[in-house]
Amino acid sequence: MKFDIVTIFPGMVGAGLAEGVVGRGVERGVLDVRIHDLRDFTSDRHRSVDDVPYGGGPGMVMKPEPLVRAVETIRATRGTPDTVVLTSPQGLPFTQGEAVRLSGLGHIVLLCGRYEGIDERLRSLVPCEELSIGDYVLSGGELAALVIVDAVSRLVPGVVGDSRSVEEDSFSRGLLDHPHYTRPAEVSGQKVPDVLLSGHHEEVRRWRRKMAIQRTLERRPDLLDTVELDDEQRALLDEVRKEGKRES
Numbered sequence: 001m002k003f004d005i006v007t008i009f010p011g012m013v014g015a016g017l018a019e020g021v022v023g024r025g026v027e028r029g030v031l032d033v034r035i036h037d038l039r040d041f042t043s044d045r046h047r048s049v050d051d052v053p054y055g056g057g058p059g060m061v062m063k064p065e066p067l068v069r070a071v072e073t074i075r076a077t078r079g080t081p082d083t084v085v086l087t088s089p090q091g092l093p094f095t096q097g098e099a100v101r102l103s104g105l106g107h108i109v110l111l112c113g114r115y116e117g118i119d120e121r122l123r124s125l126v127p128c129e130e131l132s133i134g135d136y137v138l139s140g141g142e143l144a145a146l147v148i149v150d151a152v153s154r155l156v157p158g159v160v161g162d163s164r165s166v167e168e169d170s171f172s173r174g175l176l177d178h179p180h181y182t183r184p185a186e187v188s189g190q191k192v193p194d195v196l197l198s199g200h201h202e203e204v205r206r207w208r209r210k211m212a213i214q215r216t217l218e219r220r221p222d223l224l225d226t227v228e229l230d231d232e233q234r235a236l237l238d239e240v241r242k243e244g245k246r247e248s
């Protein structure tokens, strides 16, 4: 899978991708990630990527031409991408579902937005989808691009060593994850739940499913409005609700 990331901070993006899951994916040849310095696509002596806003006001606006040239160069040298993503707080929410969709593509260009915004004409000059990683404002789209590349890459077969850890992820089934424990079996008087030491695989499986439901109900009940539960999960949800009522 190919990623091309266009940024005014290539060092920041490079550092964020060098290690961990993405770094390993690149080493294994499963991921092909290129970082492009937006200033290489400027045409003036100062290598300007921004200018003052028409109509006045504070801050600067990203110029469209360097971004257009960057995408044209990527198209000519790396092939036509399946999609161009612009990171921006005005974008549609980037969710696990979006990560799954993007992981099915072969080539993604990411444009990291900066400053007060990008000249609106870019959106017609380069058809792109705008994605936001959350309802807060970052000082630039680089961190958002890193989040997107990370979440998408780990879904690409061969990037994460054991594919079961991706399948069993929090959110992979629309619910939060169950609790995890490792050795030792007791820390400062706190014990690992007995069921996990029982060696009884069926009981462990059911306990984990129940804990995932319980956590989701406690922390993110909104997720239960949209997720499709199977028969066992519906029964577990009833059980958890009844136990909650009994305690209160």
Ligand code: ADE
Binding pocket: 087, 088, 089, 113, 131, 132, 133, 134, 135, 136, 137, 138, 139, 140, 141, 144
């Ligand atoms: N750029 C600034 N804030 C952002 C956000 N929340 N998501 C994506 N890109 C951004």
